Amino acid sequence: MPNRPVSPRLIAALALVFAGNTATAANLPACTAVSGQKTAALVELYTSEGCNSCPPADRWLATTFPATAEGATTIPLAFHVDYWDRLGWKDRFATPQYTERQHQVMQATRGRFVYTPQVVIQGKDFPGWQGSARAAGAAIAAANTKPARAQITLGVAPQPGALAVNAKVDVANAADRNGATLYVALEESMLVSDVKAGENSGARLTHDHVVRVLRDAGTVDRNGAIVADLSLPLPKEAGKATTLVAFVQNRDTGDVLQALALPLTGGVCTIAR
Secondary structure, eight states, X not given: OOOOOOOHHHHHHHTTTTTTOOOOGGGOOTTEEEOOSBOOEEEEEXXXXXXXXXXXXXXXXXXXXXXXXXXXXXXXEEEEOSTTGGGSOOOTTBOXXXXXXXXXXXXXTTOSOOOSSXXXXXXXXXXXXXXXXXXXXXXXXXXXXXXOSOEEEEEEEEETTEEEEEEEEEOOOGGGTTTEEEEEEEEEEOEEEEOOSSTTTTOEEEEOSEEEEEEEEEEOOTTSEEEEEEEEEOOSSOOEEEEEEEEXXXXXXXXXXXXXXXXXXXXXXXXXX
């Protein structure tokens, strides 16, 4: 499949990002984003097309968080796990990497097993998502009131068939540095599957906030810093509302120090499809 073209306007706007630019946050190029002083809440859904109890959770994520804007106070991500594939339907969005991430969540939260659908807010299991919407809202609001414990800066530039990402992290408090790890994800919405087998056989499923690529960019150094240059491949099957997400999380406890979203459609940062 040919590489997807990138808007010339985007190329011009991003030329400074990877040219040694030392601009402050006030005059950064258009296609960068800097996290705020308060904590943005990270909401994770672990799901599968092979699980018949997962479509309601997929709809919950889509309707509760319809779009991820720059500077969003809530950042949703849907991780498709692969252990349901054994029932006869292979979820094309699932990877062993996301299953392993869910096992890491289990270990960090001292859970006894993994399950789907599972909602995780700020690294903590949140089984109450099916009840009152106010419960999830309260958990998110509690996170949003807390001062951020990491600052994240993202810049993005096009490559053939990929995105060149520059990410910088600063964790000011030495007590927060041990195990603080940067993750960078590419997520997309409005991805549709006609399921032919398994527990959802015959169903047409629509997925939002699907994680297409996830990279572990390493832990902070002794000074609380990370500078990472990454290349994220663009999926051959394009979704909509493509968004670059970065978050800093304690690798051992699952505690999320800060998260940041940079939408790549609908503005200057637009990848032409």
